[in-house]
Amino acid sequence: MFLPPILAMHIPDGFLSLPIAVIGWVGLIVLVALALRQGRESGQGTLGERQIPLMGILAAFIFAAQMINFPVAGGTSGHLLGATLAAILLGPWPAALVMTSVVGVQALLFQDGGLLALGFNTINMGILAAFVGYATYGGVRRLLGESRGGQLASAAVAAWVSVMAAALATTLELALSGTTPLGIALPAMLGVHALVGLGEALITVGALAFIQQARPDLAGQPAQAATQGTTWIAVGLLIALVVVLFSPLANPNPDGLERVSLDLAAQGNFDDLDTADDPADSESLAAGQAPAYELLPDYTVPGIDNEAVSTILAGAIGTLIVAGVGYGAARLSQRRKESGRMA
Amino acid sequence: MTRPYTMSFSLEERYQAGDSPLHRLDPRVKVVVALLLIVGVVATPERAWPAYPLLWTLLGSLAALAGLGPFRVAKLATVALPFALAAAALPFTLPGNTIGVILGLPVSDAGLARFLAVMLKSWLAVQAALLLAMTTPFPDLLWALTSLRVPAALVAIVSFMYRYLDTLRDEAERLIRARTARSAAIPARKSGGRIAWRARVAGGMVGNLFLRSYERSERVYAAMLARGYDGRMRLLTPPPLTRRAVLLGALPVIGLIVIEGLALLLWR
Numbered sequence: 117m118f119l120p121p122i123l124a125m126h127i128p129d130g131f132l133s134l135p136i137a138v139i140g141w142v143g144l145i146v147l148v149a150l151a152l153r154q155g156r157e158s159g160q161g162t163l164g165e166r167q168i169p170l171m172g173i174l175a176a177f178i179f180a181a182q183m184i185n186f187p188v189a190g191g192t193s194g195h196l197l198g199a200t201l202a203a204i205l206l207g208p209w210p211a212a213l214v215m216t217s218v219v220g221v222q223a224l225l226f227q228d229g230g231l232l233a234l235g236f237n238t239i240n241m242g243i244l245a246a247f248v249g250y251a252t253y254g255g256v257r258r259l260l261g262e263s264r265g266g267q268l269a270s271a272a273v274a275a276w277v278s279v280m281a282a283a284l285a286t287t288l289e290l291a292l293s294g295t296t297p298l299g300i301a302l303p304a305m306l307g308v309h310a311l312v313g314l315g316e317a318l319i320t321v322g323a324l325a326f327i328q329q330a331r332p333d334l335a336g337q338p339a340q341a342a343t344q345g346t347t348w349i350a351v352g353l354l355i356a357l358v359v360v361l362f363s364p365l366a367n368p369n370p371d372g373l374e375r376v377s378l379d380l381a382a383q384g385n386f387d388d389l390d391t392a393d394d395p396a397d398s399e400s401l402a403a404g405q406a407p408a409y410e411l412l413p414d415y416t417v418p419g420i421d422n423e424a425v426s427t428i429l430a431g432a433i434g435t436l437i438v439a440g441v442g443y444g445a446a447r448l449s450q451r452r453k454e455s456g457r458m459a
Numbered sequence: 460m461t462r463p464y465t466m467s468f469s470l471e472e473r474y475q476a477g478d479s480p481l482h483r484l485d486p487r488v489k490v491v492v493a494l495l496l497i498v499g500v501v502a503t504p505e506r507a508w509p510a511y512p513l514l515w516t517l518l519g520s521l522a523a524l525a526g527l528g529p530f531r532v533a534k535l536a537t538v539a540l541p542f543a544l545a546a547a548a549l550p551f552t553l554p555g556n557t558i559g560v561i562l563g564l565p566v567s568d569a570g571l572a573r574f575l576a577v578m579l580k581s582w583l584a585v586q587a588a589l590l591l592a593m594t595t596p597f598p599d600l601l602w603a604l605t606s607l608r609v610p611a612a613l614v615a616i617v618s619f620m621y622r623y624l625d626t627l628r629d630e631a632e633r634l635i636r637a638r639t640a641r642s643a644a645i646p647a648r649k650s651g652g653r654i655a656w657r658a659r660v661a662g663g664m665v666g667n668l669f670l671r672s673y674e675r676s677e678r679v680y681a682a683m684l685a686r687g688y689d690g691r692m693r694l695l696t697p698p699p700l701t702r703r704a705v706l707l708g709a710l711p712v713i714g715l716i717v718i719e720g721l722a723l724l725l726w727r
Contacts, residue, residue, distance in 0.1 A: 125543070126542075127498070127545075127583070128539035128542050128581045128585060129497050129501060129538075129580070129581060129584030129588070130500070130501055130540075130578070130580030130581030130582070130583070130584050131542065131546065131577060131581060131587065132501075133501075134498065134501050134502050137501065139650040148610065148613060149610070152511055152610055152613065155612070165690035166693075168612060168615045168616055168621055168681060168690070169676050169679050169680045169683065170617070170676045171613070171616045172617070172618065172619020172620045172622070172623065172676075173619060173620070173623050173627070173672050173673075173675060173676035173679065174629045174672060174673070174676065175616060175617070175619070175620035175670075176619070176621075176622075176624045176626070176672070177558070177627055177629075177668060177669055177672035177673075179624060179628070179666045180624070180627035180630065180631040180668060180672075181631065181669070182600060183560060183628065183631045183634060183635070184631055184661050184665055184668070185661065186654075186658050187657065187661065187663035188517045190656060194551055195661075196665055201665070201669075201698070205669070206484070213616060216619070217611065217616050217617045217620050218675050220553070220617060221617060221621065223588075223621060223622075224596060224597075225472060225473065225592060225621075226473070226590070226591065227473070227536075227539070227585055227589060227592065228477065228538075230492060230497070230539075230581075230584055230585070230588065231497055231584075231588050232494070232497050232498060232501055232584065249507065252706065282474070286611070290545055290546075294573065295461050295546045295549070295573075295577055296545050296546055296548060296549070297548050297549065297552040297553075299552075300548045300552065301545065301548065313546065314657065314709050316660070318658030318661075318662060319653060319658055319659040319661050319662040319665055320662065321659075321662060322658055322659040322660070322661060322662010322663050322666065323662045323663070323665040323666035323669060324662075325659070325662065325663075325665065326662065326663045326665075326666025326667060326670075327666045327669060327670060330666070330669055330670055331673075334480070334670070334673065347584075350640050379666075385627045386481060408721045426591070429658075456657075
């Protein structure tokens with residue numbers, strides 16, 4: 117029995133703290149609403165007519181394609197996550213809906229990932245991965261030109277980057293939930309997924325090359341066809357991630373890795389200093405361990421003290437809200453312009 | 460023989476046909492109750508140790524009521540255990556009183572407590588999700604989601620996905636069988652090309668599957684159009700939500716509230 121590498125990304129329930137899980141659900145609801153609206157606007161009339169059967173069947177395709185694996189070494193195997201492939205073939209918004217369906221069914225039908233954790237699972241492996249993959253694909257392709265080789269190389273880079281982005285997001289959410297120490301989990305997760313991403317890149321390129329030969333008309337829209345709004349969404353999500361990732365480092369306190377090594381080296385000394393016998397101290401510790409009643413559990417992820425955690429979280433929520441409001445405003449003004457033109 | 464091609468623990472559907480009160484319960488109620496149970500489990504104060512066996516008793520009695528066997532559900536719920544790796548570093552990194560040493564690394568009580576709590580919560584939450592999946596046919600789940608304000612278009616996409624899941628899985632298995640058939644191998648000898656070559660073969664299969672799926676979707680769309688499809692999914696009107704169903708659903712929720720209340724007041 118081997119451990120499917122993809123398993124490392126389907127977060128089960130219990131691993132995300134309640135506030136983090138709720139943020140994930142809010143994010144998912146907003147993003148799915150945007151994706152559905154996007155589909156309605158780009159298609160004629162309602163989303164459905166043609167797109168619903170197509171997206172449904174392609175969601176089943178992604179699910180089935182994840183079964184196709186290839187032996188790598190030592191009993192492990194590589195297989196597809198599919199967000200980048202879907203984004204290249206369908207565009208990012210439809211891909212987001214397709215991947216949402218895939219991850220949702222995995223959770224509902226097979227308990228592959230939790231129901232409460234579904235919000236962030238879908239964002240990580242579906243929506244974020246699709247947008248990051250698509251934006252990377254567009255960016256690299258602009259550099260490499262419109263040749264076939266350029267298209268394939270861009271797809272490879274995009275697939276790898278999207279897997280890394282998903283792994284990064286997963287790790288951050290787990291760390292913010294206090295389930296995993298960032299300093300240890302981040303290098304481990306990114307290291308493993310650098311390899312998983314390589315498999316993803318190879319399969320994505322293989323699939324795209326096949327489709328280029330068999331049905332060139334389907335092998336991805338030209339880079340220009342990218343709607344303008346999509347790139348900045350991917351960039352925005354990435355920036356939010358990077359900011360969240362590096363904000364603890366900007367802290368005057370030692371950074372995560374340093375702190376972990378300190379802790380490991382001097383755990384005993386720390387305990388002595390902590391006056392472990394003091395009942396008040398241990399009581400406050402115990403009270404602090406209960407994550408249910410505060411917006412944020414009173415934990416300390418190595419390298420991030422409490423203030424930093426709330427700052428990070430506030431920053432992340434703020435970014436999401438600002439992005440949402442900005443997007444809504446832009447949409448509204450655009451629609452007003454359009455209706456003005458009609459009148 | 461284990462099925463070597465499945466990526467997940469099992470692609471078999473979880474639903475177990477039955478006629479228990481849980482099977483007959485309105486799926487809308489079941490979805491809400493399952494979510495509440497999961498939220499409750501996750502929100503349990505970390506060190507309220509007596510709460511965990513009580514929560515399991517609650518879930519186990521529901522499983523017994525559904526005729527699923529509480530221990531079978533409990534065993535099935537270990538599917539998420541490999542993920543424990545993600546939390547495995549906690550006992551060593553969370554500051555707290557050192558209570559032991561493993562492999563030369565000090566183990567803190569706070570870290571160990573959080574690790575155990577995460578594992579227990581995860582295991583209990585999976586049982587709640589399993590109860591829902593094992594007693595509710597997926598189509599029922601879908602209309603329940605529609606009634607619960609999940610966007611109809613998304614539910615329609617998921618229902619198409621569900622309908623073609625097995626068809627496309629069979630396509631994928633045919634492709635895999637074909638690859639196996641044309642790949643001769645001698646045991647204990649290296650076979651096949653380099654990894655990049657193998658990946659290209661797998662990629663070609665994925666591309667192939669995509670085209671088959673895409674073209675199938677075109678045929679499906681044409682066939683639906685011919686039958687009067689206009690982009691709307693017509694469903695039977697869902698049956699009204701009965702008071703009895705709500706009252707039945709309230710029972711486990713009351714149990715949950717009692718347990719969580721005790722946990723908050725006495726065991727935190």
